[in-house]
Structures are given as C-alpha cells and as structure tokens.
Amino acid sequence: MLQQNESPYIAHVFVCTNDRGGERKSCADNDSQLVKEQLKKAVDGKGWKGKVRVSTSGCMGVCAQGANVMIYPQKLWFSEVSPDDVEAIASAIERIMEKI
Numbered sequence: 001m002l003q004q005n006e007s008p009y010i011a012h013v014f015v016c017t018n019d020r021g022g023e024r025k026s027c028a029d030n031d032s033q034l035v036k037e038q039l040k041k042a043v044d045g046k047g048w049k050g051k052v053r054v055s056t057s058g059c060m061g062v063c064a065q066g067a068n069v070m071i072y073p074q075k076l077w078f079s080e081v082s083p084d085d086v087e088a089i090a091s092a093i094e095r096i097m098e099k100i
C-alpha cells in the first residue's frame with residue numbers, strides 16, 4: 001500500500017552517471033562515477049552518514065552540461081562537474097549542514 005513519508009535526509013545528493021557510450025555527450029564523459037565515489041567518501045569522512053545521502057541518478061535531461069549533480073531539498077544544481085570539483089561540492093554540503 002502506498003505510503004508518503006518525509007525524506008530522512010537533510011540533503012540528498014544525486015549524481016548523474018548516465019553513460020551514452022560516446023554516442024553523444026553524457027555525464028559519464030566527465031567521470032561522474034568517480035565524482036559519486038569521492039562524494040560518498042567525503043560524506044563518510046565528515047560523519048554525515050544518515051543525514052546526507054549520495055545516490056546515483058539517471059539522466060536529468062541536461063546532458064550537454066554534464067556531469068550534473070543536484071542536491072535536494074536545497075535545489076542546488078552543479079553542472080560541468082568533474083572529479084576536481086568534489087571539494088567545492090563538499091563545501092556546499094558543509095554550508096547546508098552548518099545551517100541546521
């Protein structure tokens with residue numbers, strides 16, 4: 001039976017890892033799988049487990065600007081993300097966590 005619940009997470013980070021295999025641009029072209037793994041490590045390292053969730057996402061519809069990472073419910077959206085940007089995204093999550 002359908003249940004509607006409030007999200008248990010303060011911030012839910014979605015990383016698009018869709019891979020079109022070079023057919024046309026996709027988030028995987030910017031090593032988004034590595035971005036996701038590094039963000040997960042950052043979240044674990046900060047002790048945010050259970051409060052911040054990093055999840056794999058399918059295509060978000062803006063592939064040409066990939067890799068794409070979005071954070072809800074804060075409605076933050078990062079585009080043209082590469083593994084070099086993980087620290088900046090972790091800082092954004094830190095600012096969210098400081099506000100609670």
Ligand code: FES
Pocket residue numbers: 016017018019025026027028058059060061062063064066067068
């Ligand atoms: S492949 Fe990531 S937004 Fe489409």
